[in-house]
Amino acid sequence: MPYASDPPARAKDIRFAEFVALIALLMALTALSIDIMLVALPDIAASYAVVSPNDRQLVVTAYMLGFAAGQPVHGPLSDRFGRKPVLAFGLVVFALAALAAAVAPDFGWMLAARVVQGLGAAAPRVVAIAIVRDRFAGRDMARVMSFVMMIFIIVPVLAPAMGEGILRLGPWPWIFGVLFLSGAAAFAWSALRLPETRPPGDRMPLSVAALSNAFTKVVTTRRSVGYTVAMGFLFGSLLAYIGSAQQVFVDVYGLGELFPLVFGAIAGAMALASLTNARLVGRLGMRRVSHAALLGYVAVCAVPVLAGFPPQPSLALFCAFLAAIFFAFGLIAPNFNALAMEPLGHVAGMASSFIGFYSTAAGAILGWLIGQAFDDSIRPLTMGIVACGLLALATVLVTERGRLMQARDAA
Template sequence: MPNLSSSGERIALYTALTSLSAISIDTVLPALRSIETDLGSGTYFSPPHIVSLFVVGMIFGELLFGPVADRLGRRKAMLIGLGIFIVGTLLGAIASSLEEVVLARIIQGIGASGPKIACRATIRDQFAGDQMARVMSLIFGLMVVIPMFGPAVGQFLMSFWNWRAIFVMYAVAAIALGAWAALRQPETLPPNQEVDSHPRTVLVNIGKIIKNGRVMSMTVAIGLIFGAELVYLSTAADLFFEVYGIEKLFPVYFAGLALGIGIACFINGMLVERFGMESITRIALSLFSLFSLLLLAASVFYDGAPPLWMYFSILLVAFFCLGLLFGNMGALAMASLGNIAGLGSSIVSSGSGVVAVAYALVIGMLRQSPLTALAIALAIAGVASLLLVEFALRADAQPLSPANRKCLAC
């Protein structure tokens, strides 16, 4: 089997595999009403569950595929995940009720987590330090840009057939990615370094990861940052409409802010090996916190409705700082995981996801205007993450050694 011939091909493959989950969410958004019209309302589920339970499937799958990637290898985890994703996709394409679509989406979510977790572990196997941060930044940058076109692609496919065309596209994409990975991606887990997958051993390794101050501090920090972003995503449309009366041009403003994140990811990829991921993370978090506090001050001063130019400009700078953080924080969290990078990646990903959802729910309980609540979410996440990252960078950076049954019997 030929190896990937260049770093460009590796990054392209890892980006495509990792983006599968985001594309699976964004592309189906225009179809939610059509699915309900075609199949009728469900007894226990509604169209939004098509998205939310896909995410639940992903969180479960992330916990499942971590040990798989460490035991069977990264490449096999990718291919198994894609196989499960294809099964869910085919079930969705032939579904005759809303409940069947939701079940198919849960299976899809479980499958999509396989290549996501395996790719992160693969990157950890091949790159280290600032070079790993550069690669992850480039991948995150592409991941931000690619899903921006998801709703348009979904709408385009529906114009030729109906919502089932989107599931056909999922299947074709997964088969193509599976063939690409099978033909070109070598196994990166070193020979004879597979991690024991016995339940007791897995639990011991999970304990090692959870007790590692560096990994868990970064996990919580990543969760808070993503939680603040979730607050923005859940309130953005209402915020622009209620505060500024913007409805038709909302996608333009939304894309502009997303593009700022993507550009920052690419810039970070060019700078990180020169200045170091730790320095860039500290500076970006400091600026993110500063501009989040500035947005909060503006919101309070203008009674929750600062001028549009001021709101957009401050948020654009804050989101640009987010783009500098994504690859670096992920690399810092992965740096100490050693040969249990698969399990560690699943813990970091699912753990930060739980923190993000919990944080977004707490912020949602605040009785504030949408803009003020968003500013509070950004400011608290920024300051708290800065403290957590500073603690993480002072903690032990030695790679974790995986446990095995022989050691446990000693």
């Protein structure tokens, strides 16, 4: 598989499989930081005497807002100082904030620690994608991201069960201890094995003019902006589901201890989609695969619409709906990300920051709005998923000037 560039400083001894696994770990820290504590939200709320059940979701939302806010900072810094120093700094902040959350004296301090933890986690997310773009381009990047996503999805499959196991051994602050250890492990592995892919000769100065030029390039590239906006809508549906999952499956469907298993099974649909995408994208191209998946997403959304958005359909039907939606999401996400990054290789850090910031912030806000509408039924969640899918499709149609599934992406 060809590299997009071959910087002199690139390490020669890291194998492709190890590279993919490390990038997946760096990106998975955010999924782990959210999904491992879903089962602990009632205990956290009880510890701090949180009155409204919907306010539990703030533990997720606060983290995501910090995660979004940190991304515009880390990308330009990695373009200037290199990928590894910025990555190391972010991992240290992530780990220390996990400890702060574990000992927070009240709910406000807990949320503040979660914001800081998100700020730190933004660095591995931005830097990981920038590194992939430094080394790969076009369909090769989409294929690499599919393998990364396949490993990455294992985290939400296993994380709720991990959280449940931790709660059986000790109180909920132990979960943050596991997050601290995860951050420390990622710091050690990346420091020892990850190559620096931004050689000194390619680094941009942190001048107003340089940053302005890079930002202007990003926000005036039609394809990049369009697919970023579309990803924001799709992340909104994902984060709405994640934020509401504990209430939906435990409070509405009464699953109790079976919640982690059902949550993991649905997440497994995205892992299967990532494997499928890795096999298809080189042959069919990013547009054909992702556009077909988006049309499939919208077609699946027709089911609850035609049924009149029932408040509590059968559990099997609801899980099948979610699995189909997130299978489509798994085909869409790596390709939309690669399509947005493809024209911006020379400003990959800034591009990764912009794409990550917008899609995460938009997703967090939309997810919070949908989650706050929870009314002891699944109706707000399904309505939100349908709306986000339709808005994403409309955005892609505008971006592509009405032409879908054209094989025009780079080979």
